[in-house]
């Protein structure tokens with residue numbers, strides 16, 4: 001009986017470990033920390049997806065995110081969703097994203113996001129999506145985005 005319990009605990013740990021390990025990812029020099037990454041699973045027939053994350057600048061210099069790449073989509077852009085006074089929602093592309101020293105920028109539903117268009121295969125809940133963030137100074141950071149359920153409002157704490 002005791003042994004069965006121990007096995008159960010081990011399986012639980014293995015199941016929890018990957019998400020915990022993915023919750024915070026940093027560049028080699030440690031000045032850029034990317035956390036709270038997530039994307040929704042795509043629904044059938046939908047080839048577009050948004051990726052959300054928080055970028056923290058813990059260094060002394062401004063950082064400038066100039067591009068995003070993934071092997072899974074044909075087009076990757078930084079987008080901003082805005083809602084005007086009439087309530088109509090539109091998305092516009094951003095060329096880059098500045099983050100001042102000590103500041104952080106959060107990409108979240110209703111605001112900034114990474115837009116992936118023309119996905120080659122669906123994003124499936126429980127899988128992960130590697131995403132490469134390119135910075136103006138030549139820094140390049142590949143982060144791993146967990147795919148959450150298609151109806152989620154974000155990662156549960």
Ligand SMILES: [Cu+2]
Nearest residue numbers: 079091113115
């Ligand atoms: Cu968008």
